[in-house]
């Protein structure tokens with residue numbers, strides 16, 4: 048079943064100087080129950096696409112084309128039907144409220160129920176997030192946790208309402224490499240076999256390959272490649288994805304084989320020079336419309 052269907056979909060941001068396209072001509076179907084990685088370098092439009100899917104585009108965004116949600120009976124609500132986690136682990140948590148109460152309130156706001164039941168569910172979710180002593184953890188405040196633990200708490204708060212989709216926008220990029228892989232592994236365990244659809248935004252191909260069934264690659268606001276991860280990573284058609292995979296090969300340490308744990312993320316995609324490509328890559332930048 049298709050959850051989202053995009054046809055010729057575009058988003059531009061309006062400001063005093065005109066309209067600035069962030070996404071153009073996106074054709075993409077997102078299947079229920081799959082794990083999709085939205086891959087692309089900084090500024091390629093990943094967060095814009097994630098926000099559009101969640102129905103959370105800012106007021107200055109103007110859309111074009113079609114985005115339909117055939118998999119939802121009614122207009123989905125962000126927070127209830129679509130869970131969200133963002134890059135800043137602390138950003139979605141209130142510093143003044145005990146984490147158990149925050150998760151419980153997130154549940155009650157979306158699904159109702161008694162305070163006591165919600166708190167019990169909150170502790171249950173903290174346990175599933177592999178936080179030591181979930182009962183004690185539920186009584187603590189966000190500042191008493193590390194960045195990785197805060198991100199686990201944010202995940203619990205997003206999942207406690209039992210959304211059918213989880214959109215995670217670079218949920219690990221503020222964390223160290225070992226913690227990143229641990230959180231992605233946790234996400235993979237939580238979502239596998241659960242029926243939950245995961246949309247995982249990242250610029251990190253190693254993280255994408257750790258968890259994605261499908262991959263959609265954005266480059267300068269265009270979807271340049273999309274399909275099953277296994278096929279895309281084995282036989283990338285687009286030179287941009289090929290270049291990314293090559294960077295990944297070079298990052299691999301021979302002693303560790305496929306493991307990148309502890310490896311500095313020294314090379315960013317931005318360092319790949321598009322002029323090295325043999326095939327011309329469509330450039331949204333050249334089509335800025337200052338009308």
Ligand SMILES: Nc1ncnc2c1ncn2[C@@H]1O[C@H](COP(=O)(O)OP(=O)(O)OP(=O)(O)O)[C@@H](O)[C@H]1O
Pocket residue numbers: 060061067068069087088089090091092093094095096105107250
């Ligand atoms: N609220 C906004 N108002 C104006 N322009 C925006 C807004 N949000 C994003 N943009 C612009 O849209 C383009 C795409 O941004 P977006 O945040 O979607 O990219 P991204 O792939 O998520 O990048 P990053 O990896 O840095 O998060 C960029 O040029 C960005 O400056």
Ligand code: NI
Pocket residue numbers: 093094095216217
């Ligand atoms: Ni982003």
